[in-house]
Amino acid sequence: MKEEREDVLSWPLIGETEKKCIITGGIKVEVKKQLWLACPLIAVSLLQFSLQVISVMFLGHLGSLPLSAAAVATSFASVTGFTFLMGTASALDTVCGQSYGAKMYGMLGIQMQRAMLVLTLYSVPLSIIWANTEHFLVFFGQDKSIAYLSGSYARFMIPSIFAYGLLQCLNRFLQAQNNVFPVVFCSGVITSLHVILCWVLVLKSGLGFKGAAVANAISYWLNVILLSCYVKFSPSCSKTWTGFSKEALRDIIPFMKLAIPSALMVCLEMWSFELLVLSSGLLPNPVLETSVLSICLNTSGTIWMIPFGLSGAASTRVSNELGAGNPKVAKLAVRVVLSIAIVESMLVGSVLILIRKIWGFAYSSDTKVVTYVASMLPILALGHCLDSFQSVLSGVARGCGWQKIGAFVNLGSYYLVGVPFGLLLGFHFHIGGRGLWLGIICALVVQGVCLSLITFFTNWEEEVKKATSRVESSSDVKDFAADNGSTIVC
Template identity: 40%
Template structure:
């Protein structure tokens, strides 16, 4: 018995040491990634806060643009950039650093053409929204605002590949500093243009355009300043090789993420089609979603960290370490989810006042407090599982899971509860929550049953297929 106790004690000590070491590696990436995500997301958060005091229609219009039009483009471009996360992370693990700059340029080619293809959606937002049965007044204002923010579309196309390039090499603190400076500038610009000069939505759009391009220009300066002598050696025609295979992975990544983000878009559309005061309903859901997305930035930080850790370890042929990284990341993110859930429940009668002073909107938002808290908890876990999928290259599989859970299960339930059973916004949100719960359970099951040794072998094959050995390393 004494020997067994000693062995058990020894195992527990080794487990604690391993957990501590993995936590340090995780936080080295997750800490600045969380900060960067929060700061960059807060650019839109600040816009909503300033616009919310202009009026019902203005707030609803910006909410529709951010959650439907920009959400569509944001999801597609971020998803395209996530292919870089898989390939760069595994290349770093396999010590093929010379491929990172080539991968970055391939991703820019793809995201640039994608942004160009998405531009007509921005131009014709107003008729598209009317076709989707959104209120005419909201559609008209949203259409004007959307044309003004087209420069942000191309800013996303440049930004997301750069982020993945930096994250794969754990160069994330500079990104956080750039995002902090851009956010401070954004607050100042909104105060001057929207509040002081009274330029309204036009001023808010100008502020967002400037802020996002300041982020890009600063990151590009960092890229070419000599801090990446092996990973970035300048532009190369090699970027145009193996584009077809890269497009395939980019599309799988984009579909996986878009199905996630468009789920929220579909919820906004369902809410906007309610018969009774749709502008009040859209405002309330917009406030909740902005708060929920703000807390989601922490989980996205762990998403980035676990993606890097899993891809690095699989690329290096260490599947057991990759598996352990998943356990640590999910546990830490879930802990934050519990804290945020408690905070929302405690402050549910007060947080709506940060966004609006309209009593009807405040009351409608308070009603969603409990559902919002439950959503925040689930969204502290499932984005981390998405990070595992990106690190391992499971994008296509997760896309199928998203279709089933969200579009064949969650949305029909939401529509049934919201329209048939007359539960309105609360019914629609309950359906969304049900789909998220099912998706989280399935992803946890997939992760638990994964053969990590096989994943490491597939990572090696992927690097060989997509140029890992085809490009000579430069001295």
């Protein structure tokens, strides 16, 4: 069908009106495909993000100390574990997406198993770090009472890290096949059950503070079990999941060469935001600065789920089309998702500006906090516009397999420009928390410009060849091609 459209556009006698209609039709189809992917992915991101939020909310009923300790432990777990595993699993956006586009369906199950093995191995040293959370927090100057409870909370969360890695692999496996609604359904069921679990384990069982961590672990494992059952028994996965195979033990090093830059690409960005909040504690009036920066980080993280969903749609569409040997459609997918991101960021940014004077009341009744938050929201609105743009371009990078380039871009943007500039504005020029956040804005500008230039000057025909080479390098690729009746486009 795509080839026919390109042939039609090349006819010399076809009218300009007909050409425009064909092009417009192609754009409409692409918009539908991307929204069909992005909307469920946004819902999944919000639902899975809400598990930690729900747990912390229940702990708020036990007192301020358990609440503070759980918040610190959750932040520490995110920085040292969850973010790293999510980034590592994003390597599947490239390999699974391109294999699916090339109709090498059997390879998706092999690649998912390989990723599960790698992430499980990574989880072992990460769990050791979590087991010593108290010592790390004390070393970095955290209050000992909070550090003690945070360490206890983190130890009970250790089972979560193994489930989280497997869950990320299952999510990416289904996402690469454009099969995201089962993930939404399972996430919705688990989130609903999580509320009940927290109520029972935190308030009724006598576990109290530790019950929230146990509830997190149970919810993550239930989600893994539900999605695993779907993959095992659903007819829609019959071609992509053919059972466990020894092939997963091969080609681990090539996978890790893609997975480690994928993890760094995500972690370098996420860590800079956490560093921003930690730095706010060193400013004059640290209680006010830290409170406001935490509110801003929470707000920014929540609305970031929208561009994160668009980013997933971008990586899936680009990787699928490159694997299928359609460079023009891949290029169209990039243009469409960037247009959607621009519209979305303008709408969300406008809402943030409109609610700036009342948003602080959702977190605090202190007029100083509310006023400070109101002054920060226009900066957050600008940051969201830039973040939406770069998130989508990061998704394109994952779809193409540019993780190593993306890691270097993020390293330079955040740690050579953003963080130093934010510290300079915040401390030397005494702009405070606004200065720290403006440093992140500068990082987003540099990151967006670099990724834009890389994308703009991309030779999409060459990217198709690279995708073909990547698929061909997988173990027993010819056997899989024969089994699926497909051919690799060179």
